[in-house]
Amino acid sequence: MFTQRFSKLVAVISFAALGSTCVQAGGEAGSIHLRDQGFFWVGVRSKDVPANPNGGPFAAGKQVSVYGQMHVGFQLVEDRKHPYPLILVHGGGGQATDYMGTPDGRDGWLDYFVAAGFDVYYVDRPAHGRSPNNTAYGNGALAEPPASGFMGVLAKATQWPGDATDPTDPALLQHVASSEPGPTVDSVMLKENFAELLDKVGPAIVITHSAGGPSGWLSVDARPDKVKALVAIEAAGGFTNLPLTWEPALKEGEKPVTEKVAATEAGKTDCDMQPAGSVRMLPAFKNIPVMGILAPESRMFTPNYHCTLNFLNQAGGNATLFKLEEHGITGNGHFMNEDRNNGDIAKLMIEWIESVEK
Helix, strand or coil: CEECCCCCCCCHHHHHHHCCCCCCCCCCCCCCEEEEEEEEEECCEEEEECCCCCCCCCCCCCEEEEECCEEEEEEEECCCCCCCCEEEECCCCCCHHHHCECCCCCECHHHHHHHCCCCEEEEECCCCCCCCCCHHHCCCCCCCCCCHHHHCCCCCCCCCCCCCCCCCCHHHHHHHCCCCCCCCCCHHHHHHHHHHHHHHHCCEEEEEEHHHHHHHHHHHHHCCCCEEEEEEECCCCCHHHCCCCCECCCCCCCCCCCEEECCCCCCCCCEEECCCCCCCECHHHCCCEEEEEECCCCCCCCCCHHHHHHHHHHCCCEEEEEEHHHHCCCCCCCCHHHCCCHHHHHHHHHHHHHHHCC
């Protein structure tokens, strides 16, 4: 046993003096005591490749290439208070560090979950973070994402801990520093990776964000007996383009038929839904509660996130939309994990998880 954090650093005065400069304060989530921590890999695949024609130590005979692998870190608490561990899945262009802290040095959601007594596993999806990229994933090397590209996403978020109008703002640069331009593996590989992870750690609750959303849907379909609940934070949908199990079954190359359904609220987009009377079901989702979280000031997902959850429920799912402002949490944008009030959102998630884990 050891204590990860002995006490809060006395940084209030320093923070005031440094202004927007990032400081290492932390401790907001409370003390953390672990029985173990470490990492492993899932989805490690290999294939023979030609020898290097230019000589060197890898010149003779067949060589083996490793690809598709996904890094999994874990922190296991000394005093476990919950029956199921959490699996944290980051969004597009991010990595597991999205859950570990904020651009201004405060505790991340990982800290809040561990301090609340959860065993936690966190992944770097293939081609992100510590999961190496591979040219076999397609598209070649993409350009690095500029800081200015995130400014529009943060435009309305008053809880963002920096100046979203300044592309050189320290908090914005801290955020962009973790961004991986991709590309990543296909959905079939991703589904296999999460199936292997769930087989290894046992029944769990999966938490996804943004482009990490499909990892959650694929996890449920791969191991419906092992995903006990799913928290989908402004999570991408795209169900008809994912390798999911449908009833009635689809023929090879076939997709569920959809049609436009007009929005019932101003400012919301029309939804692609299945026609009434010919709805295919997603049986894996039948008994799995889904918490869909939407921030009030998210430019990317506010107009259309209801479509994702409505589509899932039409296909037999059990999803509930949580609008943060309806729970007294305001001013957040898409990167709510890094906002000043990220602890309030973590506590809302923990409260919901405790309500469904019994």
